[in-house]
Amino acid sequence: MADAPLDPLLLGQRVVAILETGQRTATYKLALLMALIEHCIENLPERPDDRLTVPIPELAHRVLSIYWRQVRAFEGRDLVQVRGSTGRITEAAKTLRAAAGAANSGLSLEVAMLRAPDAYEQAIEKITVALAKQPLPRLQKLPGAPTSDPFLYDDSLLGEGVTRSRLRAHGDSIVLNAGIAHGLARLAGLLKPALETMWVDDVRRMNRFLDEQVPDVAGHLFGRERIALAAVRGPLKDAFGNDCFYCGATLPPDNPIDHVLPWSLVGIDGLANLVSSCARCNGDKGGALPAVDLVDRSLARNPDVLEQIASDLTWPTQRERVVAAARGLYRGQPSGVPTWAGFKQSKRLDIAFPPSWL
Ligand SMILES: [Zn+2]
Structure with a gap:
């Protein structure tokens, strides 16, 4: 049937x-x-x-x-x-x-x-x-x-x-x-x-x-307490700088690690899905779907650097998984749905000119 x-x-x-x-x-x-x-x-x-x-x-x-x-x-x-x-x-x-x-x-x-x-x-x-x-x-x-x-x-x-x-x-x-x-x-x-x-x-x-x-x-x-993401905090900062991936604010020593594609939707802990964030952006973003250009920017981070961190920590990068999940999430959405574009900002989904991975 x-x-x-x-x-x-x-x-x-x-x-x-x-x-x-x-x-x-x-x-x-x-x-x-x-x-x-x-x-x-x-x-x-x-x-x-x-x-x-x-x-x-x-x-x-x-x-x-x-x-x-x-x-x-x-x-x-x-x-x-x-x-x-x-x-x-x-x-x-x-x-x-x-x-x-x-x-x-x-x-x-x-x-x-x-x-x-x-x-x-x-x-x-x-x-x-x-x-x-x-x-x-x-x-x-x-x-x-x-x-x-x-x-x-x-x-x-x-x-x-x-x-x-x-x-x-x-x-x-x-x-x-x-x-x-x-x-x-x-x-x-x-x-x-x-x-x-x-x-x-x-x-x-x-x-x-x-x-x-x-x-x-x-x-x-x-896992709202999340698994121990603390191990990646130092290495991410050493590699990509001590500021918030989203707003650029200087980070305190105990800043959150944010899942770019929300943990609540796809639960990917690989490094390709993790960025340093300030508590303000992390809290405001919550489980929202991020704007496509934010995902694009996180995927554009140097893969060799991520791989190096991955091998130092025995922590997978899962880049392909992140790309596949991003495709699945965005292609399933009608255009025009609001996405999270930064602290207190939104942007309507428009994939008329999609990035290469989408
Ligand atoms: Zn921020």
Whole structure:
């Protein structure tokens, strides 16, 4: 079914409806949707109606990176994210943390992958199968319905009975229906904050001890405290100067590190997406989409210098990922939408003369 592309607004309504109607006994469906949205942004097909093949191991990596920070102890305890059973996905993330010697530390997933490559592969294998058994088929199934409603992708192969070899035999992937990839990328700015809110609610419900106090659950889950970005502060200043990337103000020793493409939309911690910023610009920008010329200016920074910092710190640059995500974010927007152009300034999106990377 669903050969005619779904209108993005209808798509958004259906996604939200399916999440709100289904009793969520785990946060896995939310993680899966976030991973799908990010994948669509970074792999936007050429035409709006194109289908998109999504390798399940790539979704597994994105899901792992979402849970990576979340599985650390919070207020001294492990958070329950699955009701009534051990979470296969969260356990895989914890096992990798242990293997990389990162139990509760701020170590990034990228560094853990370098330290414990075999354990990383095992985690991806486990999560790939776990996704194929439950969240992928369940995402499109309404409570009480005998079969799923495959409006996003065909899930007839997936379910509890699926094996690793059967998945491999079918290309280890799902195929998004016509128009879904563009639709999800366009809706990212609306859907991602809604998914985060649902997630925080679910975790509060599944972890009674959180009712008693009001700790910053959202901060723990979605990295508002961020992973330890402090390590890049000095090297970025040494390389590009001690002033704010956006307004040029001289920076104090403890200035924020800003994600040019917002963390809340694409979550890319690579150096190509990081700049030194003053607290004023960083706070004002928030989760807004930056003006295209700001992204252009950050991408124009000397790649050799960034690579040098990357190798000194064992910290990836992820330039290609930033470029792909920027394409996905801007191409999905109608022209004329406001973008953040500096402290208290906005600029309407106009990609009539796009930079070479767009
Ligand atoms: Zn500034």
